[in-house]
Amino acid sequence: MKTILNITMKEFKSYFYSPLAYVVLCVFSILSGYFFTAIIFETKNANAFSSFVGVLSELFLILIPVITMKLFAEENKAGTFELLLSYPLKSWHIVCGKFLGAFLFTMTMLIPVVFYISFLQMYSVPDYGLIITSLIGLVMLIMTFVSVGLFSSVITKSQVVASISGFGILLLLWAIDWFKAHVNYTFSRFLSYISLKHNFNWFVQGIVDTRAIVLFATFTVFMLLVTVKIIEDKRYSS
Amino acid sequence: MKKSKRLNYRVNNFMTIVIVFLILVFVNLISNIKFYHEDISESMMNSLSNSTLRVLEKLHSPLEIYAFFKNSNPGYSSLVNKLEEFRIKNNNIKIYFADVDKNPEKAIELGVKNEMLVFFYKDKRENVYLPTEERITGAINSLLSEKKLKLYFLKGHGEKSNISFEKDSISIITSALKKLDFEIEDLYLSEHDKVPEDCDILIIASPKKAMLLEEEKKLEDYFDSSGKIFLSLDTKIEGGDGWESFLYHTGVEVYGGVLVDYGSNLGGDSRIPAVKKYRRHFITERLSQTFFPLTLGLREAKEKIGGDFYIEELVRSDINKSYIETGETHPEKIEFDSNSDIRISAAIVIASKKTHVKKEDKSVEAIDGRIVVCGDTSFITDDYVEKLGNGDLFLSSIEWLAEDKDILAINLTNFNRVRMVELTNIAQQKIFWISVVIIPLLIALFGILIVYRREHE
Numbered sequence: 001m002k003t004i005l006n007i008t009m010k011e012f013k014s015y016f017y018s019p020l021a022y023v024v025l026c027v028f029s030i031l032s033g034y035f036f037t038a039i040i041f042e043t044k045n046a047n048a049f050s051s052f053v054g055v056l057s058e059l060f061l062i063l064i065p066v067i068t069m070k071l072f073a074e075e076n077k078a079g080t081f082e083l084l085l086s087y088p089l090k091s092w093h094i095v096c097g098k099f100l101g102a103f104l105f106t107m108t109m110l111i112p113v114v115f116y117i118s119f120l121q122m123y124s125v126p127d128y129g130l131i132i133t134s135l136i137g138l139v140m141l142i143m144t145f146v147s148v149g150l151f152s153s154v155i156t157k158s159q160v161v162a163s164i165s166g167f168g169i170l171l172l173l174w175a176i177d178w179f180k181a182h183v184n185y186t187f188s189r190f191l192s193y194i195s196l197k198h199n200f201n202w203f204v205q206g207i208v209d210t211r212a213i214v215l216f217a218t219f220t221v222f223m224l225l226v227t228v229k230i231i232e233d234k235r236y237s238s
Numbered sequence: 239m240k241k242s243k244r245l246n247y248r249v250n251n252f253m254t255i256v257i258v259f260l261i262l263v264f265v266n267l268i269s270n271i272k273f274y275h276e277d278i279s280e281s282m283m284n285s286l287s288n289s290t291l292r293v294l295e296k297l298h299s300p301l302e303i304y305a306f307f308k309n310s311n312p313g314y315s316s317l318v319n320k321l322e323e324f325r326i327k328n329n330n331i332k333i334y335f336a337d338v339d340k341n342p343e344k345a346i347e348l349g350v351k352n353e354m355l356v357f358f359y360k361d362k363r364e365n366v367y368l369p370t371e372e373r374i375t376g377a378i379n380s381l382l383s384e385k386k387l388k389l390y391f392l393k394g395h396g397e398k399s400n401i402s403f404e405k406d407s408i409s410i411i412t413s414a415l416k417k418l419d420f421e422i423e424d425l426y427l428s429e430h431d432k433v434p435e436d437c438d439i440l441i442i443a444s445p446k447k448a449m450l451l452e453e454e455k456k457l458e459d460y461f462d463s464s465g466k467i468f469l470s471l472d473t474k475i476e477g478g479d480g481w482e483s484f485l486y487h488t489g490v491e492v493y494g495g496v497l498v499d500y501g502s503n504l505g506g507d508s509r510i511p512a513v514k515k516y517r518r519h520f521i522t523e524r525l526s527q528t529f530f531p532l533t534l535g536l537r538e539a540k541e542k543i544g545g546d547f548y549i550e551e552l553v554r555s556d557i558n559k560s561y562i563e564t565g566e567t568h569p570e571k572i573e574f575d576s577n578s579d580i581r582i583s584a585a586i587v588i589a590s591k592k593t594h595v596k597k598e599d600k601s602v603e604a605i606d607g608r609i610v611v612c613g614d615t616s617f618i619t620d621d622y623v624e625k626l627g628n629g630d631l632f633l634s635s636i637e638w639l640a641e642d643k644d645i646l647a648i649n650l651t652n653f654n655r656v657r658m659v660e661l662t663n664i665a666q667q668k669i670f671w672i673s674v675v676i677i678p679l680l681i682a683l684f685g686i687l688i689v690y691r692r693e694h695e
Contacts, residue, residue: 017692022685026678033673041666046657047281112677119669124659125514130279180309185335188309188318193270206279214269218262225258229251236247 003089007097008104011071015105020070024063029112031059036116046124050204052116053134057141057200060106061174064142065166067106068149069159071098072231076157081234091231095150095224102146110138130206137203140216144196145170147223154230170196275326281657282524286323289637290375294328296382301328302358305335305369306350317369324374357381372417380419387438387640389415390425396446398615400424406619408443411632418633427453433460439639440465444472444615449480458487461607462544462595466639468632470615473532486539488609489547489590493535495564497584497613498574501556504529511555511586512626514658521589521610521634522552526627527658533614535562535584545602546594551585553631560584586613587631589638610635626658 015021035055039048075081084094113135120126152166153159177195180188192198196219199212277285286294303321307314318335325331338345338352348356355366355374359381366377380386391400391412400422402409416422425440427433427449433440433456440460449457461467467488471481473496482492499511512529516522530553538549562580574581592607617628661669 016688019685019689022681022689026682026685029678029681030674033670033675033677037666037670037673040659040669041661044659044661046659112673115672115677119673120659123661123665124657127280127657130281133278180315182309185309185318192318202275205277205284206281207275207277207285210274211266211269214266218265222259222262226255229255233248233251236244 003093004097004100007089007094008100011098011101012104015067015101020066021105024067025109028059028063028109032056032112032116040120046120046126047130049117049120049126050130050134050206053138053204054201056113056138057197060138060142060145061170062167063109064106064145065149065152065163065170068102068146068153068166069163070153071102071150072154073156073159073162077159085231085235091235092224092228095228095231099146099150099224102150103143106142106146107139110135127206133203133206133208136208137200137212140203140213141196141200143220144216144223147220147227148173151223151227151230154227280524281526286327286371287375288523290324290371291327293375293379293382294324294331297328297330297359297378299330299360301331301378301381303331303333304344304348304350304356304358305333306338306345306352306354306356307335308337308339308352309335311353320369320371320374372414376417376419383419386419386421388421388423388436389439389441389636390423390434390437392427392440392442392445393424394426394428395442395449396444398443398619402620406616406621408615408618408620408623410620410623411618411629414629414633415636427456430456432456433465438466439636440467442467442469443618444470445481446472449484451480454480454484457484461488461592461609462605464605464607466607467609468612468635468639469609470612470618471534472615473534485611487543488592488607488611489539489542489549490588490609490611491537491539492613493537493562493564493580493582493584495535495562495580497530497533497535497555497560497586498563498579499555499560501559504531511560512658513553513555513586517550517552517554519550519552519589520638521587521631523634525630525634528553528617528627528631529622529625530586530612530614531616531622533586533612533616535582535586536588536611536613537585538588538590545592545596545605548591548593550589551587552589553587554585555583557583584613587611587635589635608639610639 032052032055036052039052039055040046042048043051072081075084117126117131120131148169149162149166152169153162156162156165173194173196175195175197177188177191177198180191183191193211194215196216199209199215202209202212279285282288303324305317305321307317321331321333325333336344338350345351350356350365353367355369355377357364357366357377359378362381364377364381366373391397399407400409400412401407412422425434425437437460440457457465457467469485471492485492496509497511498508500508502512502514504510504512510529510531511533512527514527516525535555536551538551542549560581560583561574562582562584563575564578564580588611590609590611592605594602595605595607596602616622618632623629623632
C-alpha cells in the first residue's frame with residue numbers, strides 16, 4: 001500500500017513540474033467558469049448545475065486523454081519504462097499508483113467547482129441532493145476515463161497516439177447508445193446499459209442507481225487489469 | 239522453447255482477462271436484477287411525482303403497456319426512459335415496444351397507429367396519445383378507478399373564464415384537470431337548491447361580485463357536509479361581504495388591501511410576492527418557488543365558528559418587510575403610508591380543515607370539510623400558471639382536497655422545479671470575473687512561478 005502511495009504522490013507531483021498541467025488547469029478553469037456563468041445567467045435556475053456538470057463531463061472526455069497520455073507513453077519513448085520494470089515493484093502497484101496520481105490531478109481541476117457551488121448558495125437555495133449526485137457521477141466518470149487513458153497510454157510509445165486512441169475509445173463508449181434508434185428495443189436497452197453517457201445521466205438527474213455505480217466500477221477494474229497484464233507481458237519480454 | 243514459454247505466458251494472461259471479464263459481466267447482470275434506483279434530489283425533477291408513485295402503489299395485477307413508436311422518433315428515448323421509471327417502481331408493469339410498420343399484425347389486431355400507447359389492465363383498455371407522465375398516470379389511474387371524480391367551477395359572480403382565448407382565462411388548469419381524468423362542469427348556484435351531491439371539489443376562481451345570501455348558505459352547508467372547496471380571491475371584489483363572511487365561516491379572514499412585500503418578490507416588484515419557503519404540509523411538499531401578482535393578505539380567523547378547525551397558513555409574505563396597502567393603489571408609486579397601511583406579514587395561501595360541526599341541536603358531528611383559500615387568482619391564469627411552481631401549488635391543493643379519492647397531481651410544466659438564482663447586475667459581474675478571469679489567472683500565475691523557479695534551480 002505504501003508503494004502505491006509513493007508512486008501516486010510521485011506521479012501527482014510530476015504533473016505540477018510540467019507547464020502542460022498548468023495549461024490544462026487554466027484552460028479547464030476558463031471553460032468551466034464560462035460555461036457555469038453562461039448556463040446560470042441564462043437559466044437563472046440553480047438546478048441547471050446538473051447541466052453544467054454534463055458539460056464538464058464532455059470537457060473531461062477531451063482533457064483526460066491529454067492528462068493521461070504521458071503516464072506510460074512518455075516512459076516508453078524515453079526508454080525509462082524498462083528501468084521502471086526492473087525495480088522490485090509489482091505491476092499492479094505501478095498501475096494503481098499511476099492511476100491514482102492522474103485521478104488526483106484530475107480531481108484538483110474540480111476545485112473551482114467549490115466556488116461555483118458557493119455562488120449558488122449565496123444567491124439561491126441550491127438542491128444539494130442534485131449537486132451531490134452530480135458530483136458523485138462525475139467522480140465515477142473521471143475514474144473510468146482515467147483508466148481508459150491509462151490503458152491507451154500503455155499500448156503505444158507516442159503520446160499523441162495515446163491521446164487520440166484514448167479519446168476514440170472514450171467517445172465510442174460515451175456515445176454508443178446513439179445507435180439505439182436503429183436497433184430493436186431489447187438491443188437498444190443493452191446499448192443504453194453499457195453507454196457511459198446513459199449511466200452518467202442518472203447521476204445528473206439526481207438519481208442514485210447502483211447499476212451505474214457497478215458498471216463504472218467494474219469497467220475501471222477491467223481496464224486497470226488489462227493494463228496490468230500488458231505491463232506484465234512487457235516485463236516478461238524484457 | 240523460449241517462444242513457446244512466452245506464448246504460454248500470453249495465453250495465461252489472456253485467459254485471466256477473459257475470466258475476469260466474465261466475472262465482471264456476471265456482477266453487472268446480478269446488479270441489474272437487484273438494484274437500488276432512487277431520486278435523492280430535493281426537487282425530484284427527473285423522477286416520477288409522488289402522485290404517480292401513490293397510483294403505482296395501488297397496482298397489484300399485471301398491467302401491459304404496448305408502445306407503438308418508431309425508434310427514430312425524437313421523443314423515443316425520453317419515452318423509453320420514462321416508461322422504464324414506471325417499470326422500476328412497479329414490477330407488475332410489462333412494456334412492449336413495437337413499430338406499426340414493422341409489426342402490422344399487432345397494430346391491426348389492436349386497431350392502433352404509431353405514436354400511441356395502449357394499456358391493458360384486467361379486461362379494461364386505455365389509449366394514450368402524446369404520452370407525458372400526467373397522461374400515462376392518468377390512464378393507469380383511470381384503469382384502477384371505479385368512477386371519475388367530478389369537479390365544478392362556480393359561475394355567475396364574474397369568475398375567471400375556462401375558455402382559452404379569453405383574457406386572464408384559466409384554460410390551462412382546466413385542460414390539465416381534464417387530462418387527469420376529472421369530469422368538469424360549470425355550476426350556477428342560484429339555479430340549484432344546494433351544491434350538487436356529486437360535486438367532489440368546487441372551484442371558485444376570482445369571484446368579483448357579491449353572492450346572494452341563499453348562495454352563501456348553500457356554500458356553508460356544502461362545506462359543513464364534508465365539502466371540498468378551492469377559492470382564490472381577487473383584489474377587485476365588488477361588495478365582497480358575502481365572500482368575507484363565507485370565508486369567516488371556514489376560519490379564514492381577509493385583510494382589506496393589496497399585500498406589498500419588499501423582502502421577497504419577483505423582479506423587484508414588491509406587489510408580486512415570491513415565496514420559496516413554506517409551512518410543511520401535504521400541499522407544499524417539494525414545492526418550488528411560487529409568486530402571486532397583486533394578492534390580498536389573509537389570516538387565520540381569531541374566532542372560529544360552528545365547529546373545530548385545523549388551519550394552516552401555508553404561504554406567507556416576508557416577516558419583516560411586508561405590509562398591507564389599504565389606501566388607494568398607485569401603479570407607479572409604492573410607498574408605505576403610516577396613516578392607512580398596516581405593517582404586517584400576512585398569509586397568501588391558507589388550508590383550512592373543519593373536523594367537527596356543531597349542529598343546531600348542540601350535538602357535534604365529525605366531518606372532513608376542506609378549503610384552500612388563496613389571496614390571488616392571477617397565479618393560476620394562463621399567463622402565470624406554467625411559471626415556477628404556481629401550477630404545482632394549484633394541483634397539489636386539488637390533490638389535498640381530494641385526498642383518499644384516487645386523484646393525482648402531476649407536474650404541470652417542465653419548469654416547475656426551478657430554484658431561482660436572484661442575481662443583480664453587480665452580482666453577475668462579480669461571479670463572471672471570479673469564475674472566468676480571476677481563478678484561471680491565479681492558476682496561470684502559480685504555474686508560471688513554479689516553472690520559472692524550477693528552471694532557475
